[in-house]
Amino acid sequence: MLKVPAIVLNVKTYAEATGQKALEIAKLMQQVSEESGVSMAICVQATDIYRLANEVSIPVWAEHICPIKPGSHTGWTLPEAVVDAGAVGSLINHSEHRLRLADIEFSLSRAKDLGLDTIICTNNVATSRAAAALKPDFVAVEPPELIGGDISVTTADPGIVSSSVEAVKKIDDSVGVLCGAGVKNGVDVRKAIELGSDGVLLASGVVKAQDKLAVLRDLASGV
Amino acid sequence: MLKVPAIVLNVKTYAEATGQKALEIAKLMQQVSEESGVSMAICVQATDIYRLANEVSIPVWAEHICPIKPGSHTGWTLPEAVVDAGAVGSLINHSEHRLRLADIEFSLSRAKDLGLDTIICTNNVATSRAAAALKPDFVAVEPPELIGGDISVTTADPGIVSSSVEAVKKIDDSVGVLCGAGVKNGVDVRKAIELGSDGVLLASGVVKAQDKLAVLRDLASGV
Amino acid sequence: MLKVPAIVLNVKTYAEATGQKALEIAKLMQQVSEESGVSMAICVQATDIYRLANEVSIPVWAEHICPIKPGSHTGWTLPEAVVDAGAVGSLINHSEHRLRLADIEFSLSRAKDLGLDTIICTNNVATSRAAAALKPDFVAVEPPELIGGDISVTTADPGIVSSSVEAVKKIDDSVGVLCGAGVKNGVDVRKAIELGSDGVLLASGVVKAQDKLAVLRDLASGV
Amino acid sequence: MLKVPAIVLNVKTYAEATGQKALEIAKLMQQVSEESGVSMAICVQATDIYRLANEVSIPVWAEHICPIKPGSHTGWTLPEAVVDAGAVGSLINHSEHRLRLADIEFSLSRAKDLGLDTIICTNNVATSRAAAALKPDFVAVEPPELIGGDISVTTADPGIVSSSVEAVKKIDDSVGVLCGAGVKNGVDVRKAIELGSDGVLLASGVVKAQDKLAVLRDLASGV
Numbered sequence: 001m002l003k004v005p006a007i008v009l010n011v012k013t014y015a016e017a018t019g020q021k022a023l024e025i026a027k028l029m030q031q032v033s034e035e036s037g038v039s040m041a042i043c044v045q046a047t048d049i050y051r052l053a054n055e056v057s058i059p060v061w062a063e064h065i066c067p068i069k070p071g072s073h074t075g076w077t078l079p080e081a082v083v084d085a086g087a088v089g090s091l092i093n094h095s096e097h098r099l100r101l102a103d104i105e106f107s108l109s110r111a112k113d114l115g116l117d118t119i120i121c122t123n124n125v126a127t128s129r130a131a132a133a134l135k136p137d138f139v140a141v142e143p144p145e146l147i148g149g150d151i152s153v154t155t156a157d158p159g160i161v162s163s164s165v166e167a168v169k170k171i172d173d174s175v176g177v178l179c180g181a182g183v184k185n186g187v188d189v190r191k192a193i194e195l196g197s198d199g200v201l202l203a204s205g206v207v208k209a210q211d212k213l214a215v216l217r218d219l220a221s222g223v
Numbered sequence: 224m225l226k227v228p229a230i231v232l233n234v235k236t237y238a239e240a241t242g243q244k245a246l247e248i249a250k251l252m253q254q255v256s257e258e259s260g261v262s263m264a265i266c267v268q269a270t271d272i273y274r275l276a277n278e279v280s281i282p283v284w285a286e287h288i289c290p291i292k293p294g295s296h297t298g299w300t301l302p303e304a305v306v307d308a309g310a311v312g313s314l315i316n317h318s319e320h321r322l323r324l325a326d327i328e329f330s331l332s333r334a335k336d337l338g339l340d341t342i343i344c345t346n347n348v349a350t351s352r353a354a355a356a357l358k359p360d361f362v363a364v365e366p367p368e369l370i371g372g373d374i375s376v377t378t379a380d381p382g383i384v385s386s387s388v389e390a391v392k393k394i395d396d397s398v399g400v401l402c403g404a405g406v407k408n409g410v411d412v413r414k415a416i417e418l419g420s421d422g423v424l425l426a427s428g429v430v431k432a433q434d435k436l437a438v439l440r441d442l443a444s445g446v
Numbered sequence: 447m448l449k450v451p452a453i454v455l456n457v458k459t460y461a462e463a464t465g466q467k468a469l470e471i472a473k474l475m476q477q478v479s480e481e482s483g484v485s486m487a488i489c490v491q492a493t494d495i496y497r498l499a500n501e502v503s504i505p506v507w508a509e510h511i512c513p514i515k516p517g518s519h520t521g522w523t524l525p526e527a528v529v530d531a532g533a534v535g536s537l538i539n540h541s542e543h544r545l546r547l548a549d550i551e552f553s554l555s556r557a558k559d560l561g562l563d564t565i566i567c568t569n570n571v572a573t574s575r576a577a578a579a580l581k582p583d584f585v586a587v588e589p590p591e592l593i594g595g596d597i598s599v600t601t602a603d604p605g606i607v608s609s610s611v612e613a614v615k616k617i618d619d620s621v622g623v624l625c626g627a628g629v630k631n632g633v634d635v636r637k638a639i640e641l642g643s644d645g646v647l648l649a650s651g652v653v654k655a656q657d658k659l660a661v662l663r664d665l666a667s668g669v
Numbered sequence: 670m671l672k673v674p675a676i677v678l679n680v681k682t683y684a685e686a687t688g689q690k691a692l693e694i695a696k697l698m699q700q701v702s703e704e705s706g707v708s709m710a711i712c713v714q715a716t717d718i719y720r721l722a723n724e725v726s727i728p729v730w731a732e733h734i735c736p737i738k739p740g741s742h743t744g745w746t747l748p749e750a751v752v753d754a755g756a757v758g759s760l761i762n763h764s765e766h767r768l769r770l771a772d773i774e775f776s777l778s779r780a781k782d783l784g785l786d787t788i789i790c791t792n793n794v795a796t797s798r799a800a801a802a803l804k805p806d807f808v809a810v811e812p813p814e815l816i817g818g819d820i821s822v823t824t825a826d827p828g829i830v831s832s833s834v835e836a837v838k839k840i841d842d843s844v845g846v847l848c849g850a851g852v853k854n855g856v857d858v859r860k861a862i863e864l865g866s867d868g869v870l871l872a873s874g875v876v877k878a879q880d881k882l883a884v885l886r887d888l889a890s891g892v
Binding site for chain 2: 051062064076
């Protein structure tokens with residue numbers, strides 16, 4: 001189970017984080033995690049899970065799993081396959097990969113059967129409440145309009161973080177809460193934790209950075 | 224470019240063809256392809272491309288690519304990523320993963336930009352005509368009701384194969400035609416070729432077989 | 447707001463309930479509702495809302511609304527348009543029309559803005575909990591495998607009804623609960639109410655019946 | 670069958686063209702069509718087909734039909750239902766409502782079975798070729814980036830119109846071609862016809878106009 005507070009990086013399908021480049025980022029994260037003692041995990045493309053999982057010791061997660069069992073599902077992402085490749089967790093329902101409610105629930109049950117940690121991504125307080133009712137390990141609230149932007153959710157809309165934490169805990173206080181969108185530095189991370197969250201989910205802040213090592217160290221300093 | 228006549232295996236998300244088991248099947252295919260000189264390719268899950276491509280010499284294909292460019296597309300299958308992992312071709316629009324027309328066209332253009340071979344899967348003569356108009360390397364016609372069944376399309380509905388060949392060639396005679404659904408043995412392969420196709424696309428006939436080596440040799444004998 | 451206990455009929459896209467035939471069913475429901483005093487509502491195709499709403503006094507509902515605002519959305523179902531046509535409520539997330547979590551939440555907010563009553567359909571206890579967290583007027587739990595079948599959910603799986611009632615009320619006791627799947631007669635309705643629900647959601651039990659008037663009277667007798 | 674050259678208006682889900690307002694636009698189109706002798710058709714929301722079809726004599730079309738037969742399809746748009754409500758044609762695969770290839774083909778076959786005229790919308794020359802191979806009554810090419818904009822496709826990208834006409838006719842010269850995106854006045858219509866098309870498909874140019882009657886008369890003057 002992911003140790004908290006945590007910094008979870010989603011590398012999406014950025015060119016700067018595909019294949020060998022994803023591996024390089026994972027190695028930097030491992031270095032900073034070891035230096036700082038801060039818990040870090042990396043979510044990568046299905047194609048890259050195997051090569052990362054064999055080379056780094058930080059948790060490697062899938063960016064998505066499909067709500068399916070083994071069988072006739074050409075080209076979909078089988079939960080067993082990401083586990084077999086070395087993933088130990090998965091994002092579910094990222095704002096760039098939204099799922100039907102019944103499929104979120106089924107993906108979650110598949111993940112639990114296979115021992116995968118889970119983060120259900122949500123877009124506001126109401127959907128955070130609903131996601132918490134499904135009992136994932138974490139809910140990660142990310143206002144879609146702030147994703148990929150220059151202003152951190154912790155600055156632009158701190159209320160959505162604190163309200164999501166409160167709403168989730170009221171539904172089920174065993175469910176963790178992360179926040180994301182625009183998170184870029186240690187100040188944002190510190191603010192996220194002060195607002196009651198268990199850490200951050202971020203992407204471009206690291207992937208698009210010139211000096212990824214410096215950014216990772218700065219992020220870790222906020223914990 | 225895939226040599227024809229070809230036997231293309233799609234291992235889907237079968238438990239019997241995930242991870243190490245996909246690799247074992249690929250090695251058997253390589254063995255039979257070398258023994259017989261018959262062109263063979265294997266389409267595997269995104270998670271498995273990297274480990275197969277590093278270990279076998281037969282063409283490794285993706286089962287699917289998404290109609291996207293590098294960027295913010297969490298959990299989708301980036302064409303660049305399957306190429307980076309070692310794939311040399313991709314199925315597009317498999318009946319278990321149907322795409323919007325504009326997305327088929329865009330996936331195809333992305334594949335061409337990256338040098339991937341392409342098979343657009345179709346379900347009848349009319350959609351085979353439409354797919355051919357998009358100029359993929361191959362159209363693979365598979366009546367959905369026969370997929371995974373016990374009777375080969377070449378027996379159950381030979382007319383759909385010969386009509387698709389005729390329709391595709393009339394639109395663009397540089398586009399190859401494969402057929403699939405229920406294909407299981409060398410007789411089916413021979414019949415497919417006699418009907419004018421360039422080979423077969425199959426799945427459960429090999430993946431679910433007890434003696435995969437024997438089935439692959441039988442299939443090769445039909446060429 | 448829909449009076450409870452209620453019998454809610456979803457006529458789907460059955461040939462037996464399209465156009466004039468939907469109107470005839472609505473008139474029978476109105477007759478039985480007036481005779482018995484039992485609250486009844488009919489959910490119809492978008493094409494049929496206008497002609498029913500102008501001819502019957504029972505509540506006419508939409509089977510679905512799309513998570514959109516007025517604008518460029520060719521061929522989708524605008525909430526304002528169903529209101530304009532005369533609908534007073536809408537199903538959301540029927541098992542034959544499942545929506546992404548964020549879209550359920552947005553559809554619900556659109557419905558509330560426009561004064562539409564809402565039923566979020568769910569498939570099990572976990573999704574009922576999640577739906578309740580979104581605060582619709584009702585959650586309607588229907589195990590998909592029993593929909594359209596011969597055995598009522600109240601007989602085949604009474605536990606899913608009572609557990610959903612309990613789970614929903616624990617999240618928000620202002621949210622009503624309906625149940626459905628296989629409901630066909632007054633005994634099923636009575637059992638549904640005994641299990642704690644506020645009524646039933648049914649379809650083929652009425653639409654496919656030879657003597658619809660008799661079936662509606664029998665259903666009403668269960669309240 | 671729609672007479673050509675034709676001016677086809679798609680009112681989408683604009684607030685300015687919902688319910689009674691759609692009817693008012695249809696009446697203006699009827700007036701201008703009668704005055705000028707120019708063939709006009711209006712595509713409206715499913716909710717509005719019935720009330721328009723009973724009040725105007727110009728062809729009323731659906732904006733979309735779903736690839737389904739009568740049955741258990743809650744909230745989808747049944748082809749029989751739009752016919753029953755009075756529609757005589759349907760758009761298929763509008764860029765705001767794109768369909769899978771197999772679903773375009775099935776929607777088209779359903780439309781033909783029911784005697785509905787059909788326009789398959791496409792986004793470029795390649796998809797226009799593919800659509801023509803399916804034998805609809807018309808293909809309407811609309812570059813998505815120009816839809817809703819201020820510059821007509823006939824000015825911004827005349828080549829896509831002439832190339833689509835040529836490509837479609839080469840596949841099947843019985844298939845008509847419309848063009849659209851940014852069309853706003855008679856000059857645009859005249860240019861569309863000069864480029865070889867059978868007319869235009871437009872939306873905001875009329876729906877958002879202050880003086881709709883004047884715009885319709887101007888459009889008609891271009892034929």
